[in-house]
Amino acid sequence: xxxxxxxxxxxxxxxxxxxxxxxxxxxxxxxxxxxxxxxxxxxxxxxxxxxxxxxxxxxxxxxxxxxxxxxxxxxxxxxxxxxxxxxxxxxxxxxxxxxxxxxxxxxxxxxxxxxxxxxxxxxxxxxxxxxxxxxxxxxxxxxxxxxxxxxxxxxxxxxxxxxxxxxxxxxxxxxxxxx
Amino acid sequence: xxxxxxxxxxxxxxxxxxxxxxxxxxxxxxxxxxxxxxxxxxxxxxxxxxxxxxxxxxxxxxxxxxxxxxxxxxxxxxxxxxxxxxxxxxxxxxxxxxxxxxxxxxxxxxxxxxxxxxxxxxxxxxxxxxxxxxxxxxxxxxxxxxxxxxxxxxxxxxxxxxxxxxxxxxxxxxxxxxxxxxxxxxxxxxxxxxxxxxxxxxxxxxxxxxxxxxxxxxxxxxxxxxxxxxxxxxxxxxxxxxxxxxxxxxxxxxxxxxxxxxxxxxxxxxxxxxxxxxxxxxxxxxxxxxxxxxxxxxxxxxxxxxxxxxxxxxxxxxxxxxxxxxxxxxxxxxxxxxxxxxxxxxxxxxxxxxxxxxxxxxxxxxxxxxxxxxxxxxxxxxxxxxxxxxxxxxxxxxxxxxxxxxxxxxxxxxxxxxxxxxxxxxxxxxxxxxxxx
Numbered sequence: 001x002x003x004x005x006x007x008x009x010x011x012x013x014x015x016x017x018x019x020x021x022x023x024x025x026x027x028x029x030x031x032x033x034x035x036x037x038x039x040x041x042x043x044x045x046x047x048x049x050x051x052x053x054x055x056x057x058x059x060x061x062x063x064x065x066x067x068x069x070x071x072x073x074x075x076x077x078x079x080x081x082x083x084x085x086x087x088x089x090x091x092x093x094x095x096x097x098x099x100x101x102x103x104x105x106x107x108x109x110x111x112x113x114x115x116x117x118x119x120x121x122x123x124x125x126x127x128x129x130x131x132x133x134x135x136x137x138x139x140x141x142x143x144x145x146x147x148x149x150x151x152x153x154x155x156x157x158x159x160x161x162x163x164x165x166x167x168x169x170x171x172x173x174x175x176x177x178x179x
Numbered sequence: 180x181x182x183x184x185x186x187x188x189x190x191x192x193x194x195x196x197x198x199x200x201x202x203x204x205x206x207x208x209x210x211x212x213x214x215x216x217x218x219x220x221x222x223x224x225x226x227x228x229x230x231x232x233x234x235x236x237x238x239x240x241x242x243x244x245x246x247x248x249x250x251x252x253x254x255x256x257x258x259x260x261x262x263x264x265x266x267x268x269x270x271x272x273x274x275x276x277x278x279x280x281x282x283x284x285x286x287x288x289x290x291x292x293x294x295x296x297x298x299x300x301x302x303x304x305x306x307x308x309x310x311x312x313x314x315x316x317x318x319x320x321x322x323x324x325x326x327x328x329x330x331x332x333x334x335x336x337x338x339x340x341x342x343x344x345x346x347x348x349x350x351x352x353x354x355x356x357x358x359x360x361x362x363x364x365x366x367x368x369x370x371x372x373x374x375x376x377x378x379x380x381x382x383x384x385x386x387x388x389x390x391x392x393x394x395x396x397x398x399x400x401x402x403x404x405x406x407x408x409x410x411x412x413x414x415x416x417x418x419x420x421x422x423x424x425x426x427x428x429x430x431x432x433x434x435x436x437x438x439x440x441x442x443x444x445x446x447x448x449x450x451x452x453x454x455x456x457x458x459x460x461x462x463x464x465x466x467x468x469x470x471x472x473x474x475x476x477x478x479x480x481x482x483x484x485x486x487x488x489x490x491x492x493x494x495x496x497x498x499x500x501x502x503x504x505x506x507x508x509x510x511x512x513x514x515x516x517x518x519x520x521x522x523x524x525x526x527x528x529x530x531x532x533x534x535x536x537x538x539x540x541x542x543x544x545x546x547x548x549x550x551x552x553x554x555x556x557x558x559x560x561x562x563x564x565x566x567x568x569x570x571x572x573x574x575x576x577x578x579x580x581x582x583x584x585x586x587x588x589x590x591x592x593x594x595x596x597x598x599x600x601x602x603x604x605x606x607x608x609x610x611x612x613x614x615x616x
Contacts, residue, residue: 116561117484118383118561119427119471120486123440124468126447
């Protein structure tokens, strides 16, 4: 009985210790946490050469086309507001940058393709933008740094009427206020 | 002889707007079994220039209804102008059931007396005869009024010819910038008037049940907000502007409430606002998207779009005293997408956007029987709206990638397309009957 109890206590301690290990990943201070994530994501393969944590990027890099921060569009599948696995590192980079620069704020602009109901598409655009926002706030970005707006299908970037255009229009744009 | 006299003076209170959009109506499918009717050009009894052709307007109205097949002018065997001149026998030989004859007399510079008679060819007698006074500017409306009288006398149902449509147009300026306009026009597309114009998106117009106001969504301040505008005085008021979505306004049948979609409490939910007190009542609670509320007759419930089951479907929630009085239940099961409900004024049908095999078309559900029918043949059909007599549904479609309007009868037998000469047209909403009363 006591043996079993001790077993549970020890397991509990180990579990809470590992929880502590994970926690800094989500916190603002952990620069090592940032590079951990970088290692994790750089294997995904679509980084632009030398990848650095968003936390280490300067404000100037916002205007640098070679900066990972220049990737500012997240694309979505039909009917879906689920962020694709491949796009999570883009969001993470921006989140890290925003955590390191709490005075900078962004607008997440949600969009949908032209098909179906306009009002549903406005709601879907908002849901997509909020899905991106949630991933950012989970990584420590302050709620006040992110504004969400949806244009639904009203502002397409591609004007065609087939899947190649529609897939470009189902998107969330990350817009840096004042940059 | 049955003869009523009506004095109707129509005055169009709206300021005359600039550049008129030119609209063409193409009957893409006439109904089988439409009733042949002969409309003789009205006699002109006056000096000076002959006013516009009432006959053409009436014939086009009746043809669009899908229930009548007006004779071409060249097929008219004679051109009588009053019942006493009609030789019924010769018209019977043409197998034409009904005959319309009439005349226009100038009273003063700007006003006319229009007389007409509707005759039953086989019975050889008059069914209706009216004398209507009309201003020059109101002659088109007088023609629609005559169409309504003919339609009601023969079918027993209200005609919807003297009603209006509201819609959104999008054009590109010389600077290639988009220009959005909220416009209204007669139900046959003539007399377009611009209600509001902006370089930011406009969407979701909804008529107040007395036909004097439009609620709509405008992005003029950079995000969606609900405005209400009087179409005569052009007085415009921002009604709803919470954080997040302020969308999909729909007026209650009594005009005292607006149903709408707000995401101020997190995600899009349906609310009802008392227009006078601005008091809000929340109707739905789900983690999914709930939007596009539409009223059932007598405010006994709302139909709305929700993706709580995965993809968007229509749900019905009962109301009592403008509060939810039961659980929402799903009412559509055909295809993997049903949205944007429009309820017929008698509550018998619900029109919607249906997606089946990747095509978006207008479908109609008969509420009592559950019968579900896809009515249209496009790929990107949207925004259905019932005519106030419940016989036709107007909707938005595309023609060579340009937004145009089209209409289809509830039984799918009559079809027509309304195309403007410029830009895209979308989100048509048919006015209630009461606009001119």
